[in-house]
């Protein structure tokens with residue numbers, strides 16, 4: 001599929017846009033670990049995180065998907081770099097601005113993220129997804145993620161508990 005978005009690793013000049021993006025998707029989706037309150041990420045924390053990702057031996061990464069200068073989606077692969085026993089796997093985070101949902105961008109983000117994960121020698125990707133997030137589960141199934149477990153009452157939103165699946169795939 002040809003999609004007119006470019007894929008870049010973030011630099012510190014993207015930090016403010018990333019903070020704004022995270023605040024916006026928190027308002028647009030109930031399927032994330034944060035909501036309207038945002039991820040509580042300050043500009044200086046975001047800059048620090050980007051600098052950490054730029055260090056030579058860091059396997060964790062973030063990809064920005066941009067249409068012109070607008071960030072339309074972000075993926076992250078987070079690795080416990082400080083724990084050699086656990087640094088073979090990464091935890092996937094994926095989101096897209098609501099106005100671009102359902103247009104095939106999710107497929108594109110997933111393919112790019114799997115490609116870079118493989119290049120970095122990551123052996124497995126794990127993720128957590130709300131059991132009622134049909135759109136995301138469909139995307140994960142399509143890319144061969146399998147349900148490996150279920151956590152009951154994983155999030156609490158507007159006085160309601162939601163379960164999540166643990167999903168994973170080897171790469």
Ligand SMILES: CC(C)(COP(=O)(O)OP(=O)(O)OC[C@H]1O[C@@H](n2cnc3c(N)ncnc32)[C@H](O)[C@@H]1OP(=O)(O)O)[C@@H](O)C(=O)NCCC(=O)NCCS
Pocket residue numbers: 029031032094095096097100101102103104105106107108128129130133134135136138139142
């Ligand atoms: C989940 C998310 C990344 C998917 O991205 P997307 O661009 O909307 O998905 P795509 O258009 O690429 O579609 C991916 C698959 O989901 C399916 N899908 C799309 N809309 C759907 C819907 N409303 N219901 C069920 N499945 C749907 C598509 O059929 C597609 O499979 P196909 O290519 O075989 O047809 C995006 O919707 C999002 O950011 N949601 C909010 C945040 C979130 O839930 N993140 C995941 C947390 S675990």
